[in-house]
Amino acid sequence: MITSKSNKAAVMKRFEKAFQETSKAYDQKLHEVIRTPMLWPGNFGVTRRRSGEVVSGNFRNIYDLGDLDRSQMRTPLEPFKDRYSWGHHSAIVHEGATLRNGKKIAPRRFTRVAAYEAAIPQTFVREFNT
Amino acid sequence: MTPEQMKTALTQILTDPDNKVGGNILGTYTLPGGSVVPAIADEQVPDDWEVRGVEAILPIIEGGETSWRVRHVVKEQRWDVQLIQWPPAEGEPNRLRAVVDRLERILAHSFTVAVPADDLLGTLPQARVSFPLYELKETIKSFCFSP
Numbered sequence: 001m002i003t004s005k006s007n008k009a010a011v012m013k014r015f016e017k018a019f020q021e022t023s024k025a026y027d028q029k030l031h032e033v034i035r036t037p038m039l040w041p042g043n044f045g046v047t048r049r050r051s052g053e054v055v056s057g058n059f060r061n062i063y064d065l066g067d068l069d070r071s072q073m074r075t076p077l078e079p080f081k082d083r084y085s086w087g088h089h090s091a092i093v094h095e096g097a098t099l100r101n102g103k104k105i106a107p108r109r110f111t112r113v114a115a116y117e118a119a120i121p122q123t124f125v126r127e128f129n130t
Numbered sequence: 131m132t133p134e135q136m137k138t139a140l141t142q143i144l145t146d147p148d149n150k151v152g153g154n155i156l157g158t159y160t161l162p163g164g165s166v167v168p169a170i171a172d173e174q175v176p177d178d179w180e181v182r183g184v185e186a187i188l189p190i191i192e193g194g195e196t197s198w199r200v201r202h203v204v205k206e207q208r209w210d211v212q213l214i215q216w217p218p219a220e221g222e223p224n225r226l227r228a229v230v231d232r233l234e235r236i237l238a239h240s241f242t243v244a245v246p247a248d249d250l251l252g253t254l255p256q257a258r259v260s261f262p263l264y265e266l267k268e269t270i271k272s273f274c275f276s277p
Contacts, residue, residue: 078172091245097253098214105253 016079018128022120023082027074029118033110034069037061042096043108062108069101083113084111133172136209137190139266141170144186144197144229144238155225157216157233182219184229187212207263215255217245230257238263 039059049064051054063069071087096107144156145168157169160180169185188211211233215226232241242263247255 054199054213076257080182089248089251091243092248092251092253095245095256095258096212097245097248097251100254 004116018124019080021127022118022124023074025123026114026118026120027072029085029114030072030110031069033114033117036114040106040108042054042108043104044106060089062110068093133188136266137170137172138210140186140188140211140277141168144168144170144232151182152232155228157218157225158182181216183216183222184225185214185216186229187214206260206261209263209266211259213257213259223256226257228257230259233259233261237265239265 003090018075019059037060042058044056044058044060047060048054051065054063067088071085071090073085075083075085077083092105093108094110097105099105142175145154147153154168158166159169159171159175160166160182162178167180169183170249171185171187173187173189175181188209211230213226219223221235229269230244234240234242237259238257242257242259244257245255265267
């Protein structure tokens with residue numbers, strides 16, 4: 001006679017834990033990408049920031065007064081679905097913009113950089129196995 | 131597929147008056163000499179070109195995305211079209227919504243990121259339509275070069 005025992009609940013628990021840990025890691029990485037200066041593609045001149053800092057060239061962070069960094073919010077929606085949202089002008093940082101006088105602001109896709117650096121699939125597998 | 135072919139295909143979808151989805155809804159560049167061409171470009175055009183209506187820009191360098199299937203890493207080639215709504219010519223409506231709508235209907239697997247105008251910063255309304263390359267290839271086969 002063969003008996004079998006389902007361990008679905010235990011496996012699901014491990015999946016949920018892995019998802020939570022991966023989501024937190026991505027959240028942290030996004031903060032890091034916003035705060036750390038890095039080389040963004042595009043043409044950036046000299047910018048006088050509201051914080052008083054003057055930056056020039058492509059090697060810069062996207063921090064300034066920290067509004068973007070502070071407005072980041074992680075909202076759990078469903079068991080395996082989280083939403084990340086940012087405040088008012090975040091879309092212009094992320095997508096770039098064209099001003100009425102014809103000048104352009106290059107896009108800075110910080111979500112893509114963070115997703116690459118956080119190595120989401122690998123992190124998920126590692127968290128699942130530990 | 132080269133950027134030139136991509137440009138030709140998108141121009142045909144958006145400007146050809148004889149195609150199946152309707153007329154020309156793309157904006158125009160007016161060159162210093164006075165000639166008028168469809169407003170679609172690889173990068174930023176010279177400052178003395180006048181832009182009217184919806185401008186489409188195809189950034190040449192855009193990284194592909196990798197994703198995990200069961201145990202393989204799959205490389206997907208995606209293309210982005212950036213659409214910018216400049217002040218239209220006299221008597222013409224703003225056509226950004228129509229352009230996004232047409233691209234979304236033809237390229238069913240695309241997604242759109244729209245950014246509205248911001249009066250304080252003085253930015254223009256814009257949208258980015260991102261689609262996988264295979265879809266446009268099919269579209270060209272069945273749509274653009276059919277007799």
